[in-house]
Amino acid sequence: MNNSPARHDPWYRQAAKLMPRHFYLKSLGTMLFISLFFGVYFYLLKYPAYPTTLMPVTWLDHLIGFQPLALPVYLSLWVYVSLPPLFLASKRELYAYGLAMTLTCLIGLGIFYLWPTAAPAADIDWALYPGMDFLKNMDASGNAFPSLHVATAVFSGIWLHHLLHRLSGPLWLLTFNGAWCVGIVYSTLAIRQHVAVDMWAGLVLGGVAAYLSLRQHRRTKMSMTVPNAPSI
Numbered sequence: 001m002n003n004s005p006a007r008h009d010p011w012y013r014q015a016a017k018l019m020p021r022h023f024y025l026k027s028l029g030t031m032l033f034i035s036l037f038f039g040v041y042f043y044l045l046k047y048p049a050y051p052t053t054l055m056p057v058t059w060l061d062h063l064i065g066f067q068p069l070a071l072p073v074y075l076s077l078w079v080y081v082s083l084p085p086l087f088l089a090s091k092r093e094l095y096a097y098g099l100a101m102t103l104t105c106l107i108g109l110g111i112f113y114l115w116p117t118a119a120p121a122a123d124i125d126w127a128l129y130p131g132m133d134f135l136k137n138m139d140a141s142g143n144a145f146p147s148l149h150v151a152t153a154v155f156s157g158i159w160l161h162h163l164l165h166r167l168s169g170p171l172w173l174l175t176f177n178g179a180w181c182v183g184i185v186y187s188t189l190a191i192r193q194h195v196a197v198d199m200w201a202g203l204v205l206g207g208v209a210a211y212l213s214l215r216q217h218r219r220t221k222m223s224m225t226v227p228n229a230p231s232i
Contacts, residue, residue: 011167018167019086025094026085033098034078040109045142048116055117055144060196061189066122068129070190073183077149080180081156087163096220097159100213104155107205108148117145122192132191139193147194150185150202151209157181158210 009017081101088094119141126133160177185203188194194202 011164011169011173014167015087018089021089022091022094025091026088029094029098030082030085033102034081037105041112041143041148042139044109044112044116045140048142049113050116052116052118052142054120055195055197057120058196064186064189066124066192067190068132070183070187071131071135074149074187074191074193076180077153077184080160080184081152084156084159084163087160087167092220093217096217097213100209100216101152101155104151104205104209105148107209108146108151111146112143115145116142117198118142119144119193119195119198124192135191135193141193144194144198146201146205147188147198148202148205149188149194150199151206153181153184154203154206155210155213158207159214162214 085094085097088097121141124132126136157177157180160181161174164173164177185199188199188202189196
């Protein structure tokens, strides 16, 4: 059985056909994943197993000034990471994607456990910025290296680009996706939640994980197209 929408349909009609498929699995799975992730994340943040290392400040951190208006972009990650599953057609794809994202986060969480790190305190009166003050009180600048905020944004961005391209999405949509991803990455430095070293590590983790999982995804799709192969 072919679960893919007709390729001759406009991209938005293809997307509209994909979104309702396995809706409860997509929505409940995403919420459960985020809840479990935060449970482990905040436990490691509150109870580090080893002494915490402060990450170094580099020239890029000095170049990018503090920009509290970047906070909404930073918080938009939780919408952004929910988008790729919407455009997956089958349970097989959903499970494979979920497993890849889980392994990406587990690598980061494993590093947090073995090597607790923190971003150095910024010389800023957070009380002057209520939104930032709330974030800093809730999520201290620990569990810094690698930045899982960056890693999950890059992982989601690469997958989303692939899925939108598969739907023949227009250039402006692909550009918007790239700009959103870059904005989230940039925001981690602009609000002083991470330093550049954390960001680079997150880029590597998310990029490599996305590359490997997409390569496996394409191999699986190719194997499903050979004669007499079981359908999705």
